[in-house]
Amino acid sequence: MTDLVDYDEALAAYDPALGLEVHVELGTATKMFCGCSTVFGAEPNTQVCPTCLGLPGSMPAVNAVAVESAIRIGLALNCEIAEWCRFARKNYFYPDMPKNFQTSQYDEPIAFDGWTEVEVDGETFRVEIERAHMEEDTGKSTHVGTSGRIHGADYSLVDYNRAGIPLIEIVTKPILGTREKAPAVARAYVAHLRDLLLGLGVSDVRMEQGSLRCDVNLSLSPIGSGTLGTRTETKNVNSLRSVERAARYEVSRQAAVLRSGASVTQETRHWHEDTGVTTSGREKSDAEDYRYFPEPDLVPVAPSREWVDELRAELPEPPRVRRARLQEAWGFSDLEMRDTVGAGALGLVEQTIAAGATPQAARKWWLSELARRANEQGTELTALPITPEQVARIQALVDDGSLNDKLARQVFDGVLAGEGDPDAVVASRGLAIVSDDDALGDAVDQAIADNPDVAQKIRDGKHAAAGALIGAVMKQMRGQADAGRVRELILERLA
């Protein structure tokens, strides 16, 4: 069992330094260097061609849309855009790498020296961006066997549909001075990046499908030392929650290593979602030599200044400005806004409002009902199989009296279970409120008959006692009675 130091104790002795490397799959229609489709979830090895399979003789050709997306991302992160840059080959052998080199960028990234700001609990942290560069994704290996990992696998399958999908890797400089908020800053940064990328429309940034993947680098140094400690690079951190948990875990783990007098090993570590721990991967000290050199099959990318200026002028509103605007428009308190942003629900709430819900209703469903369910499933709000339009429709049904909140929750159950749109779920589950007097009358009569004492109190003028009878009617009608009408019927009969 790995030794851990209590988080607060660790912070009392050490300063964490963060670094984040985020890989974003661009939402281009075709791959980085060939014309193959990028649609997620197709039959394995059906979206391939000589180029993305690395067949002998094939050659890459750069996807201009991907370059444009890369520049827009760079600009949104306040980066310099290279006047001239090249692709480079990163050479290493792996079965899911068709050419056994990845076409990437090395010392000439398309975007560099940027910054952005993230907010945690009302405090703003500036994150310096080292670089954003273009590269291609690898194929996807599936290791078949009891372990599910390459060690102990009976055999492995490789799907090259993913090979060649355009990626942008965004690397921060070390993020210092975050103290106990380091894990929260890490999470906030990734959430911020996600909002920014969504706003740019360059990626669907679905962490659970791997279209945004995060490596968390973390090191500790004794408080006040002014130096950087040895860092670890934790891979496979693929949800906002995990980003925060992984950073927190590494703080506790590294503090324990340092306190024991040992030193932290510079290495890659793997994050385990289920157990909430990181384990050692390969050591970086004997890291492979990637033998980078400029890709000779591609000509340099040299975006004209005019084009870059054009793209800059067309950038959408930055997230901070957008948040301020939306907060005012929606009339949210600072706390409500912070919770909405923190839950990664800003876009979802906005779309729900756009689909007709009031701001408070939209916020209520996403931050209470749906956030709870996402949390239970250990997933993100965006990963829930429900759309903002569907949420707005459920609220509309509440507003017109067809549903109450309790029934609405059942409709959420149905939609999330894949039973179809809200209206379909209401119909198939028979969830609509009953306000028909004939149907209600029988239940009211029954409730009065079953509760003679209560009925007498009402007859005696104690109208507040009607609640007990309404409850009985509701129970009888599985919550689907129109409570207001039931009350009227009770009072009419016991007048």
Add this chain to the structure above:
Amino acid sequence: MTTPLTTSTAAELARALAAGETTSVELTQAHLDRIEATDGAVHAFLHVDAEGALDQARASDERRARGEAASDLDGVPVAVKDVLATEGLPTTCGSRILEGWVPPYDATVVRRLKEAGLPILGKTNMDEFAMGSSTEHSAYGPTRNPWDLERIPGGSGGGSAAAVAAYQAPLALGTDTGGSIRQPGAVTGTVGVKPTYGGVSRYGLVAMANSLDQVGPVTRTVLDAALLHQVVGGHDPLDSTSLDQPVPDVVAAARQGASGDLAGVRVGVVTELGGEGYQPGVQQRFDEAVELLVGAGAEVVRVGCPSFTHALAAYYLLMPSEASSNLARFDAMRYGLRVLPDGVEAPSAEEVMRATRDAGFGDEVKRRIILGTYALSSGYYDAYYGQAQKVRTLIQRDFDRAFAQADVLVSPTSPTTAFRLGEKLDDPLAMYLNDVATIPANLAGVPGISVPAGLAPEDDLPVGLQLLAPIAADDRLYRVGAALEALLEQQWGGPLLTADKLDEAVAR
């Protein structure tokens, strides 16, 4: 054993087809017969596609009958170096590691051959992955020089050059990374052209060194080379490094040159490419050819290109660097050879890769992978790859200066005539020196041609003269090359190449 159908030039065959004097089926069959009769001795081909070629020939004849010829060369057969991907036809690159691999796609140049209606006779032998100057590094056995079957046909494109020299094909495609079209041309008495880098698409060319490789024609006459160049050349969106400009009118240039008039043309003799290290008979024939150019009105100057002395060293860092990375994909995972390691139960992917690459690559390939891997390694990169790139820049500047003084540059193509099989196999450095005069053009991207310049007096074997021109001025090669060819043939009373020696040897 030859017939007029196999000894005619491609231009003559095209004329005869257009005039209805022959059919593509007839002349394709004649070449297939010639291959059948002679390739046991020459071994120019790794794969002959008789059926496919005849199908294409029939389609060509039908087109011509309808008056819808796809190009001037529609129906004239061609051979293709085995480093170019051909859909449905094996493509081995002369390596065991690709034995049996059939590409699912055509190289752009192959597609253009098909679109222009040229029946593809088959795939020609080569040094493994184009690494060599003798075709002895083919995993499928060497090709022999039709002039003397005990000698090498040059390399790496010895198969294409020998096929053309043996009248097995009127036209062939080769590839030239450091001289693999021009040097075989020189030692087999044929014409070989390395076009301007980017002038011909590399899509579908199995790369040795992407920044140096170029596809080009291998023929018996300068005009035929121009005709083939025009078919395969030009921009290709699939090759980002291909030039987005039209191919210069090389056919017109060749026709113009055939008049033999070179008045006003400035010819630069490169000081560094000649003299010491060059076989006396090679130097002699070269000097005589230069005199002929003077006689035709050319103005001859001597130009110095001091950085050329470092070209070979720079080449042997850059080329292996790129090659080591290119060849990484041959890992037994998706195609080609797969070898399971001996005595290992349930081997890992890595163990299979290692065993396959060990068994599948020949020694020269392994040597270059090791060289390149070393040159790119962290800590060595600047000293090797980085320095070599600087030399490359210096060589480009030497060319710039030289072309300010001369329209074309000339040198012997190769320092020697064809050597004996096995003679240099154990001495890689001696083998590499064959390309000392051809490599600078690849490093600078400039076009070059080798034309026959006669037989060396001491061994009666062909000598090649190399012409080099500035980037995108390929037409100059054809103009001056065709002039030299015409002047020499006047002197010789006909082409240098004949079938006599080969036919005698085969008959024995």
